[in-house]
Amino acid sequence: MPPLPPATPPVIDRYRPDIDGLRAIAVLLVVIFHAFPRFIKGGFIGVDVFFVISGYLISSLIFVSLENDRFSYIEFYSRRIKRILPVLILVIVSCAAFGWYVLLADEYRQLGAHIMAGAGFVSNFVLWSEAGYFDRQSFEKPLLHLWSLAIEEQFYIVWPLLLGWAWRRKWNILWVIALILSGSLLIEIWLTGSDEIAAFYAPWSRFWELMTGCALAHITRHRPQSLWFLSLQKNWQSAIGLTLIFLAALLLSKQSAFPGWWALLPTIGTFLVINAGPDASLNRRFLSGKKMVWIGLLSYSLYLWHWPIISFIHIISFKKSISPAVFILAILASFLVAWLSYRFFERKIRYSAKRATPIVLLIACLLCILLGFSIQQQKLLARNDGIDLGFMIDLQESQDFKAQLKTGKSNDFTYYFIDTQARENVLFIGDSHIWQYIPRLLALSKNPDFAMKFTDLAVINACPVIPEVFDEVFPKCKESWPERLRLALSPNIDSVVIGGCWNCILSSAVEKPVLSAADDPRKQRALALLEGAIKQIAAVKKVYLLLDNPNNPLFNPRNFFIGSRLTEIKLRDLHKPIPLDPEQAALRNELIAIAQRAGAIVIDPLPALCPDNQCQILDGEGKPIYIDNHHLSPSWVIQHADYLDIALRAAAQQPQ
Numbered sequence: 167m168p169p170l171p172p173a174t175p176p177v178i179d180r181y182r183p184d185i186d187g188l189r190a191i192a193v194l195l196v197v198i199f200h201a202f203p204r205f206i207k208g209g210f211i212g213v214d215v216f217f218v219i220s221g222y223l224i225s226s227l228i229f230v231s232l233e234n235d236r237f238s239y240i241e242f243y244s245r246r247i248k249r250i251l252p253v254l255i256l257v258i259v260s261c262a263a264f265g266w267y268v269l270l271a272d273e274y275r276q277l278g279a280h281i282m283a284g285a286g287f288v289s290n291f292v293l294w295s296e297a298g299y300f301d302r303q304s305f306e307k308p309l310l311h312l313w314s315l316a317i318e319e320q321f322y323i324v325w326p327l328l329l330g331w332a333w334r335r336k337w338n339i340l341w342v343i344a345l346i347l348s349g350s351l352l353i354e355i356w357l358t359g360s361d362e363i364a365a366f367y368a369p370w371s372r373f374w375e376l377m378t379g380c381a382l383a384h385i386t387r388h389r390p391q392s393l394w395f396l397s398l399q400k401n402w403q404s405a406i407g408l409t410l411i412f413l414a415a416l417l418l419s420k421q422s423a424f425p426g427w428w429a430l431l432p433t434i435g436t437f438l439v440i441n442a443g444p445d446a447s448l449n450r451r452f453l454s455g456k457k458m459v460w461i462g463l464l465s466y467s468l469y470l471w472h473w474p475i476i477s478f479i480h481i482i483s484f485k486k487s488i489s490p491a492v493f494i495l496a497i498l499a500s501f502l503v504a505w506l507s508y509r510f511f512e513r514k515i516r517y518s519a520k521r522a523t524p525i526v527l528l529i530a531c532l533l534c535i536l537l538g539f540s541i542q543q544q545k546l547l548a549r550n551d552g553i554d555l556g557f558m559i560d561l562q563e564s565q566d567f568k569a570q571l572k573t574g575k576s577n578d579f580t581y582y583f584i585d586t587q588a589r590e591n592v593l594f595i596g597d598s599h600i601w602q603y604i605p606r607l608l609a610l611s612k613n614p615d616f617a618m619k620f621t622d623l624a625v626i627n628a629c630p631v632i633p634e635v636f637d638e639v640f641p642k643c644k645e646s647w648p649e650r651l652r653l654a655l656s657p658n659i660d661s662v663v664i665g666g667c668w669n670c671i672l673s674s675a676v677e678k679p680v681l682s683a684a685d686d687p688r689k690q691r692a693l694a695l696l697e698g699a700i701k702q703i704a705a706v707k708k709v710y711l712l713l714d715n716p717n718n719p720l721f722n723p724r725n726f727f728i729g730s731r732l733t734e735i736k737l738r739d740l741h742k743p744i745p746l747d748p749e750q751a752a753l754r755n756e757l758i759a760i761a762q763r764a765g766a767i768v769i770d771p772l773p774a775l776c777p778d779n780q781c782q783i784l785d786g787e788g789k790p791i792y793i794d795n796h797h798l799s800p801s802w803v804i805q806h807a808d809y810l811d812i813a814l815r816a817a818a819q820q821p822q
Contacts, residue, residue: 186462187453208418221379274548278541350374358426404442410435579649665712
């Protein structure tokens with residue numbers, strides 16, 4: 167197909183100011199969620215709204231071009247380049263420059279990897295590979311938000327090629343769309359139940375949302391009455407659609423099984439709002455208002471700028487408490503920078519008629535990839551590289567232990583196991599405070615001098631093993647306890663180890679407590695239910711209760727420094743032990759008493775970690791014992807967590 171003349175780009179029937187207003191809602195939900203995650207807990211669904219809008223608008227343009235026999239791949243991708251790259255390059259270079267000034271060596275090295283991924287539109291795959299127990303928190307990644315842009319651009323590499331190919335063969339386009347949409351949706355629902363991280367980041371589990379917009383673009387042009395709900399009065403469609411979007415934002419949270427079925431709420435909601443048209447009452451009076459349209463026009467720049475600003479605020483704060491006023495200022499700063507980018511950069515380049523503009527932008531993008539590579543390979547060092555950060559780099563190079571585990575199914579529940587060919591089976595039940603011991607389990611399973619039991623792991627990170635009490639805090643864990651209990655009582659299990667971050671859920675003396683105070687009534691109810699569960703299992707199995715390791719922000723390597731990243735930082739005294747928190751010590755004694763009453767054997771990590779209740783920060787080799795406030799480092803676990811061995815050693819090897 168010959169390229170189109172630059173002066174005559176394809177257009178859709180008429181400009182839709184209400185869609186810009188819908189963009190405003192999407193970006194505001196995301197920005198507010200990132201700045202105040204407890205205010206709108208489901209604000210992340212703004213990205214799903216963006217996906218549907220994008221699928222609708224871009225597919226509408228393609229359909230117009232195809233129908234007029236004027237579609238050009240060169241022109242299409244040139245427009246995408248001029249739309250996407252200008253502000254993206256500006257944000258990436260700004261993050262590289264500011265990151266050089268405030269980040270530590272390993273943080274800057276990871277930023278380099280994320281710059282390469284962002285400029286290469288593969289951020290979703292890189293973040294997917296990093297996700298897991300050893301991953302850093304999201305706010306430590308200034309370019310984390312580029313995952314959604316990557317998925318969108320991956321879609322637009324594939325979809326126009328497939329659509330053009332199907333069009334030339336006169337296939338039924340709606341059937342093509344329906345096939346891809348339904349297949350992607352089914353994959354996403356299946357992955358949400360088996361691997362939620364994959365469901366979130368994998369393009370094939372997210373394409374259905376963009377395809378929903380594509381389907382709407384085709385239906386509104388060719389079959390406007392083909393679906394029954396499209397015959398609803400337009401005002402009702404708009405009202406129902408906006409209600410679904412806001413319901414998703416208010417009802418969902420990080421604990422929800424998302425995307426899954428929940429993603430249908432914002433997706434269908436956006437579908438209905440767009441289909442209602444610009445003349446629907448809410449679309450005309452609310453979404454098409456000048457302020458909403460203005461925010462919508464800034465939405466792309468605002469989306470790209472807001473997260474690095476918020477992320478760097480968290481990083482600079484050294485995880486200290488941040489005033490809400492700071493985040494309000496961050497939002498205002500994001501709007502200011504977004505407007506400047508849009509007014510003087512995005513708009514001018516996007517509508518440039520110079521044929522060389524896409525080539526120049528592509529070269530600049532390749533230079534960003536080279537910049538990221540130089541940072542990642544430590545050819546370009548951070549300002550704070552003079553501080554010895556070798557121990558922090560070591561922590562980030564932990565191998566993917568999950569990949570070494572085998573998986574099994576109990577109904578819909580996925581568990582892991584280590585096959586040691588032993589006749590005795592031990593089951594570990596818990597959260598990430600069980601998961602942290604996997605490095606030692608794997609090491610012992612490969613040790614010919616240690617006869618290890620066949621080990622099953624019913625572990626779900628951030629899912630306490632205490633039933634019922636914390637369902638409102640951890641809703642996605644509600645159904646896991648019956649399956650874990652069923653596994654524990656199954657005939658092939660000989661012994662059970664129950665553990666978890668007891669301090670996280672039963673102590674108020676932690677950074678983000680679940681309880682409001684030490685005497686929170688939920689605590690006593692939780693302890694009683696835990697004792698009952700242990701008794702139930704101990705009646706037929708040998709049970710071990712694994713006590714918790716201490717929790718303290720001073721254990722976190724990210725808090726090993728004093729000073730300010732904006733001026734100068736230095737290491738604090740890491741050889742001075744930290745006294746065990748009294749509330750955590752009291753909880754430990756309560757758990758020991760429960761174990762004794764319920765007939766369980768206590769496994770206590772405290773003597774190894776805190777001799778005489780004085781907790782060490784570094785091990786004998788000068789390496790951090792923890793990777794954050796409360797998770798033990800893999801190297802320490804492998805070398806020193808021998809208190810766990812009593813539950814792992816097969817009977818043939820136990821002392822006589």
